[in-house]
Amino acid sequence: MKIKLIDLTIMGDERGSLIALEQNHNVPFDVKRVYYIFGTQDNVCRGHHAHRNLKQLAICVSGYCTFLLDDGKTKEHIQLSSPTQGLLIEGLIWREMYNFSKDCVLMVLADEYYNPEDYIRDYQQFLKESQK
Ligand code: T46
Secondary structure (H helix, E strand, O other), X not given: OOEEEEEOOOOOEOOEOOOOOOEOOOXXXXXXXXXXXXXXXXXXXXXXXXXXXXXXXXXXXXXXXXXXXEOOOOEEEEEEOOOOXXXXXXXOOEEEEEOOOOOOEEEEEEOOOOOHXXXXXXXXXXXXXXXX
């Protein structure tokens, strides 16, 4: 499956911690867009789609949430609960996000601008395209 967990180096000192994200260094692509998800209500499940062409790095900068990732053959559940860890998602991968903590802020860096046409929202269509 085209996913990878990336450890982000902390620039810490006695005042606290700082992490820098740099395109084509610890973020392995050109960054065109950043968005973040917060204030998620109880028992909400988001996502339910795949992307045809998008690289994304997801970082839970506060709290936690869980990703279900599915490449059409295998499924993995990955909990993000640290601002020092990034989840890289590339290729045709169905994703759902659930189990959000109240304080969860999920920040996502993407290599493309928002394009609704890049989304596959139908699971059967995703399975069809992922078998090609
Ligand atoms: C993904 C997961 C991890 C925009 O206008 N611009 C944007 O860049 C994005 C991401 C969304 N939107 C609008 C579209 C919807 O009206 O914001 C609303 C919520 O978006 P969506 O329902 O797609 O959110 P999620 O949480 O289901 O999925 C998002 C990303 O869309 C998706 O790329 O991989 O987070």
